Amino acid sequence: xxxxxxxxxxxxxxxxxxxxxxxxxxxxxxxxxxxxxxxxxxxxxxxxxxxxxxxxxxxxxxxxxxxxxxxxxxxxxxxxxxxxxxxxxxxxxxxxxxxx
Numbered sequence: 001x002x003x004x005x006x007x008x009x010x011x012x013x014x015x016x017x018x019x020x021x022x023x024x025x026x027x028x029x030x031x032x033x034x035x036x037x038x039x040x041x042x043x044x045x046x047x048x049x050x051x052x053x054x055x056x057x058x059x060x061x062x063x064x065x066x067x068x069x070x071x072x073x074x075x076x077x078x079x080x081x082x083x084x085x086x087x088x089x090x091x092x093x094x095x096x097x098x099x100x
Contacts, residue, residue, distance in 0.1 A: 001026055003035055004090035008062075011050070011093070015043040021090055030085035032064060033076040050093065051076075065092040 005022045012020065024038040033056075040047045051058055056076070058064070063072045066084045083089040 001028070001030070001085070002087045003030060003038070003084070004087050005035060005039065006090045006092045007039075008093060008095035010095060011046060014049065015045045017043065023087075028085065030080050031077050032071075032074070032080065032091075035080075035091060036076070061096040063094045063096060065094060 002023045003026045005024060006020055007015075007017065007022065012018075022039070022042075024035065024042065026034055026038055036050055039050065047053070049059065050062055058072060058076075063070055064074075065071065066081050067089055071078075071080070079085070080091065081089070084091050
């Protein structure tokens with residue numbers, strides 16, 4: 001099964017990815033952890049940029065969206081919505097903006 005993932009520009013640039021969307025082959029169950037493992041395996045430059053090396057938790061200024069819903073607070077091993085798991089909809093990884 002091919003899973004679709006959209007990454008923010010700074011991560012695409014770091015990994016040398018020319019397009020806005022990745023397609024990754026994954027076997028069920030499709031979870032955030034499985035997707036992040038696949039991204040880090042395919043693009044080693046992204047290790048530690050989406051989740052912390054030690055805690056494996058999401059980096060503070062990145063958010064995950066599936067079906068237009070923020071799923072950043074879900075456990076990383078929770079199953080993703082069927083539309084994402086089947087590759088019909090992409091998992092969006094969005095960079096947050098901070099400032100004052």
